Amino acid sequence: MTLKMYDLAAADPAIRFSPNCWRVRMALAHKGLDVETIAWRFTDKEVISFSQQGKTPVLVDGDRWIADSWSIAEYLDEARPDTPKLFECAQSKAHAWFVKNWIETAVNPGVAKQIIVPLFAMLDEKDKSYFRETREKAFGMTLEAFGADAADALATLRKTLQPLRVTLSTQPFLGGQAPSFADYVAFGAFQWARTSAPHDILEEGDVVAAWRATLLEMYDGLAGNMPARVA
Amino acid sequence: MTLKMYDLAAADPAIRFSPNCWRVRMALAHKGLDVETIAWRFTDKEVISFSQQGKTPVLVDGDRWIADSWSIAEYLDEARPDTPKLFECAQSKAHAWFVKNWIETAVNPGVAKQIIVPLFAMLDEKDKSYFRETREKAFGMTLEAFGADAADALATLRKTLQPLRVTLSTQPFLGGQAPSFADYVAFGAFQWARTSAPHDILEEGDVVAAWRATLLEMYDGLAGNMPARVA
Numbered sequence: 001m002t003l004k005m006y007d008l009a010a011a012d013p014a015i016r017f018s019p020n021c022w023r024v025r026m027a028l029a030h031k032g033l034d035v036e037t038i039a040w041r042f043t044d045k046e047v048i049s050f051s052q053q054g055k056t057p058v059l060v061d062g063d064r065w066i067a068d069s070w071s072i073a074e075y076l077d078e079a080r081p082d083t084p085k086l087f088e089c090a091q092s093k094a095h096a097w098f099v100k101n102w103i104e105t106a107v108n109p110g111v112a113k114q115i116i117v118p119l120f121a122m123l124d125e126k127d128k129s130y131f132r133e134t135r136e137k138a139f140g141m142t143l144e145a146f147g148a149d150a151a152d153a154l155a156t157l158r159k160t161l162q163p164l165r166v167t168l169s170t171q172p173f174l175g176g177q178a179p180s181f182a183d184y185v186a187f188g189a190f191q192w193a194r195t196s197a198p199h200d201i202l203e204e205g206d207v208v209a210a211w212r213a214t215l216l217e218m219y220d221g222l223a224g225n226m227p228a229r230v231a
Numbered sequence: 232m233t234l235k236m237y238d239l240a241a242a243d244p245a246i247r248f249s250p251n252c253w254r255v256r257m258a259l260a261h262k263g264l265d266v267e268t269i270a271w272r273f274t275d276k277e278v279i280s281f282s283q284q285g286k287t288p289v290l291v292d293g294d295r296w297i298a299d300s301w302s303i304a305e306y307l308d309e310a311r312p313d314t315p316k317l318f319e320c321a322q323s324k325a326h327a328w329f330v331k332n333w334i335e336t337a338v339n340p341g342v343a344k345q346i347i348v349p350l351f352a353m354l355d356e357k358d359k360s361y362f363r364e365t366r367e368k369a370f371g372m373t374l375e376a377f378g379a380d381a382a383d384a385l386a387t388l389r390k391t392l393q394p395l396r397v398t399l400s401t402q403p404f405l406g407g408q409a410p411s412f413a414d415y416v417a418f419g420a421f422q423w424a425r426t427s428a429p430h431d432i433l434e435e436g437d438v439v440a441a442w443r444a445t446l447l448e449m450y451d452g453l454a455g456n457m458p459a460r461v462a
Contacts, residue, residue: 091319094407095326102333102394163333176325 002036003028004060009039010122016226017030017186017195018120019108021057023069026184029219031076031083035059040113041125069188070100073181086181096182099174102163107189110157113195117147118229122196154201179215187215187223194228207226233267234259235291238277240270247457248350248426250339250419252288254300257415262307262314266290273358294324297373300419301331304412317412327413330405333394338420346427348378349460353427385432392439397441399442410446418446418454425459 007025008018016022016037024107028035040047045054051067059066059075066075073086074093087093116135120143123131132143139146164186167174190212193201202209216224238256239249247253247268260268274286282298290297290306297306304317305324318324347366351374353366354362363374370377395417398405405413421443424432433440447455 076389088322089320090408091411092323092326093408093412094402095405095413096365097402098394098398098413099326099446101397105393105397106337106391141276160337162336166332166336167329171325171328174326174329175322177321180322180326181411182329207287 001062001085002034004036004038005228006056006058006060007037008056009041009124011124012122013039015122015195017122017192018056019111019192020055020069022191022223023181023184023215024057024059024072024189025222026179026187026215026219027076027086027181029222030179030181030184031080033080033083035074041124043130067085070097079182086184088175088180092175092180096174096180096185099182100185103185103189107186109151110153110160111193111197113147113150113153113203114157114193114199114201118198119196121228123164128182140181157201158203158206165206165208171192172214173211179218183211183215187212187229191223191226195226196229198229232293233254233265235267235269237271237287237289237291238268239287240272242355243353244270246353246426248353248423249287250342250423251286251300252282252424253419253454254412254415255288255290255303256453257410257418257446257450258300258304258307258317258412260453261317261410261412261415262311264307264434276359277321278391298312300416301328304415317415319406323406323411324329327405327416329409330413334416334420337391338417339423340390341384341391342381342420342424342432344378344381344384345388345424345430345432347374349429350427353460362414387439388432389434396439399438403445404442410449414442414446418443422454422457427460429460 005021005024005028007016007021009016016039025035026035031183040056048054048056048058051065054065055067057067057072059072059124061079066072076083077086087096120128120131136142148153164174171177173179173184190201202212236252236255236259238247238252240247245407247256249268256266256268271287279285279287279289282289282296284298286298288298288300288303292310297303307314308317318327351359351362366377367373395405402408404410405417421432433443
C-alpha cells in the first residue's frame with residue numbers, strides 16, 4: 001500500500017515549503033519509497049485529528065500514522081529494514097540529534113527572518129489570520145517587525161553556517177560519503193528558504209550552496225522540481 | 232608497550248589545559264589504555280620535531296607517532312580494534328566531524344575570550360613571548376584587547392551552547408547512552424575553560440554543567456582530578 005503524507009502547502013497547492021515536511025520527502029526518496037502527498041493547510045486541523053496533534057508532516061502507512069519528522073525517520077528505519085538506512089548506527093542517530101537541534105536553535109530562526117513576510121503573502125487566505133496570530137504571539141511582535149532586520153540577520157546567518165561550511169569542505173555530506181537524515185534536516189532549512197525567500201540566503205561559491213545543489217538534483221530532482229521563489 | 236603522549240602544560244607541569252590534548256586523554260581512558268603523558272611547552276618544538284609539525288597532542292605508540300587529536304582518535308579505533316569504539320560507524324564519525332567543527336568555529340572562540348589573559352599568566356616564562364606573538368598576530372590585537380569584552384562574549388557563548396543544551400536534555404551524551412569522541416571534543420572546550428578561566432563559563436543548573444560533571448567523574452575522575460582554576 002502506498003504511503004500517504006500530509007504536506008504543508010501554500011495557497012497554490014503545488015507549493016510545498018515546510019522544512020519539516022521536506023525532511024521526510026527526502027527521507028522517503030532516500031529509501032526509494034513512493035508516497036502520495038496530500039496538500040494540507042495550517043488550519044486543516046480536523047483533517048489530521050486522527051494523529052491527536054495538529055501539525056505536519058503526518059505519515060500514514062496503512063492503518064498506522066506517525067507525526068513529527070524525527071519520529072517518522074525512526075519509524076521508517078524500523079518499518080522498512082530492507083531499505084537504505086537514515087541512521088547507520090545508534091551513535092550516528094544520537095549525533096544527528098545534535099545536528100537537528102543546531103538547525104532548529106541556531107539556523108531556523110535566522111531563516112525565519114528572511115522568509116516570514118513573503119511566506120505570509122504566499123499562504124492560503126484561510127490560513128493567514130491563524131499564521132499571523134500564532135507567530136506574532138511566539139515572536140512577541142508583528143511579522144513585519146520580526147522580519148525588519150532580515151538583512152542584518154542574513155549576515156549573522158551566513159556566519160552561523162560556518163561549521164556546516166567547514167564540514168562540507170572536507171566531506172560531501174553531513175553523513176559522510178552519502179547523505180544521512182542529518183543532511184535532510186539541514187536541507188529542509190534551505191528548501192524552506194528557497195521556496196519562500198525573495199533572495200538566495202547563500203552566496204555564490206559557498207560550499208553549502210554546492211551541497212544544496214547536489215541535494216536538489218538527487219532522486220530525479222525531487223526537491224529541485226519544486227519552484228524556487230528566487231527566479 | 233605503554234603509549235606516550237606529549238601534553239601541553241602550564242608553568243606548573245602538572246597543569247594540563249589544552250582542549251585538544253584533553254580530547255585524547257579522555258579517548259584513551261574510554262578505551263582503557265594507559266598512557267604516560269609528558270609535559271610539553273609551546274616552545275618545545277624540537278622535542279616533537281620527529282612528528283614533522285609543532286603542536287600537541289602527539290601520541291607515540293612504539294615506533295609510530297600520530298599528531299592531531301582527530302587523527303589520533305581514528306588511529307586508536309583502527310590500531311586497538313578490541314577496545315570500545317570512539318566512532319561506532321562511519322556515518323557516526325562523519326556526524327561527529329560536524330560537532331568538532333561546531334566546537335572549533337562557534338564555541339572555542341568564545342571560550343578563548345574568557346581565558347586568554349589568565350591563561351597567559353599561567354604559562355611558563357619561556358612560552359610567554361611566543362604565545363603573545365602568535366595569538367596577537369592571529370587576533371589582530373593584543374591579548375588584553377581580545378579579552379576585554381569577555382563578559383559580553385560569555386553571554387553570547389551561553390546562548391551559542393543552546394543546541395548542546397537541548398541535546399543533553401533528552402540524551403545523556405552527544406553519543407547517546409554512552410560518550411563518543413564527539414563528547415570528548417566538546418568536553419575539551421569546557422576543561423580548557425575550567426583549568427584556565429577565573430570563573431565558571433556555565434551557570435548552575437545548566438544541563439551542560441551536569442554533563443560536564445559526569446565526564447569529570449568518569450574514568451576514576453581523570454579530568455576532575457586536574458585542579459580547576461575556579462576555587
